[in-house]
Amino acid sequence: MEPGEGTLGRLLVAHHVSRRAFLRFCSAMAAALALPPMYAPRIARALDVAQRVPVIWLEGQDCAGNTEGFLRASHPTVADLVLEILSVDYHETLMAPAGTAAERSRSDTVGAFPGAYIAVVEGGIPVAEGGVYCAIGGRSFRSIVEEVCGGALATIAVGTCAYDGGLPGANGGPTEAVGVSAIVPGKTIINLPGCPMNVQNLTATIVHYLTFGTFPAVDSRGRPTFAYGQLLHDQCERRAHFDAGEYVLGWGDEGHRKGWCLYKMGCKGPETFANCPTVRFNDRTSWPVKAGHGCVGCTMPRFWDQMSPFYRRLSNPPGFAVDVTADEVGLAFVGAVTGLTVIHGAASYARARRARASDEAISRPAGGPAGGPPPSGDGRPEVA
């Protein structure tokens, strides 16, 4: 089939991308989506004829980290072109127009492709005080998200901030940042949390849409199950060291140099759902645990609050000083019980001695023989 004008197939030819490289990419995508290898040709056929999809990329309270990931997609040539199939009509960091012209290009796309464009949101959406903490072109970011995501075919929330407020939404944040799902509930939202999200998962989500015309299956929180369906710990390359009881005890120690498990260094792999160990980052070069640092659970809901302290296994119990651990509280509790026990035991001993002394004082003058209760009775006054 000869690829038509403006299709990915034509783009690949124009960029001198070999057929082999393209098919290898399609196989990698099938694998990333947990599809059988037989789907790779189908993906290739679909991508060959895929038309450009208009995209509006919004940035709120963000660090542009996901934009960085987007620009450094792995499999550079093919993935770049797949992402190029996304006609990014509005992207504050990347676009040429500025000011009114930029705002117009956004409203033009919303008007020209109603219900047919994809919205990508990066960054948290502050809702405190009417959303004044993030405004673009004089409008609150919240109202922009409501307009753009409300009229989109689907919204892809990239990164943890767009997922649930992330860092600006963490405990103590004054702006009350939330994720896209809280602003436009009921709309089709694909959440790709992560700090940043893995661009491989964004690419695979788009490839799924281009191939099947639908977005990949998601869980109850809108996260694609192909990427967020499994415990990181169960896929980790250091898992064998965990099971063997071989742990890093300090940065740079023998275990660390041998690549042992980072569990005791506070790694949150056992509580994190993500496919980092299998897809990795930066053209599949590495990922945090491979680089020798524990996972911080950045794909998980409210991870700044939930997963801290990042370098300790357990969270610290609330209501105590911030550096008091659960074990310190627990040991203090058991110690207090033991201490009270000893004190109570001593006091009970004193009471028993006094009771015995008064018993003897009563029984001595009487000197009664049999008939009365034996001195070693139950220690209580008897009732006839």
Place this chain on the structure above:
Amino acid sequence: MDSSTAGRVPTAGEHPFDAVPTGHETLILTQPWQRVRVHVWEVPVRITHWLTVLCVVVLSVTGGYIADPFLIPAGGQTMGVVRFVHTVTAYLFVASGIVRTYWLFRGNRFAHWRAFIPTNRRHLNEFRSQTGWYLFIRSELPGILGHNALAAATYLVVFFLFLVQVVTGFGLDALHGDPVVVALFGWMPDLFGVQTIRLVHHLVMWIILGFMVHHVYSALLVDHVEKNGLMSSIFSGYKFATRRDVARARDGGIELEEMLR
């Protein structure tokens, strides 16, 4: 004890209290301070008690290791084995709990749920006087055959803590994808957050260990004061109660026929 049996010499084969103080061919039970042997803890109660002790100890040691692996062995599958033992013991603990829960409805008056939940004023008053005795406000222990009101209320709290441990434990197990556990408890990590569940699971362990210290102490204390064989009762099932308590305690008033069962 009612008047028809008081003061009667029990003949062989008709021992209402199964045994009386040794060294006497017969004993005339006429005095309120005389002690009789009362079957308090039935077999399921004793078995589940000691299973609970075993499980709490094993689960605390293995759970403590899982929380903070303190051994770095050369080779082997230490963590794998410890987690396996923890999980298997947890299922044993659940099985024991199911038996004991069944016995809350099926067991004798000392094991029945009514022994734990105050259903009348007398039970509440006993709770108050028992607390007063521990606080050195009252000098006399209220007479009781089974659990005293304060202990029973404490066990209610402990049963609840056990339930919390079981539910949070399965919530953590649901991370690893056993289909049945995921179907029943998969909602927990999502709702509460895994780290919160871990923290609760860990802190409740410490509370249970604190309870164990208190439990052993108060059992020793009451055994010493009452001299009723309380410590051995959890092995043998029998306590040695005064006739007065058998007749008058909140859970007393036992008929001869009932005691023979």
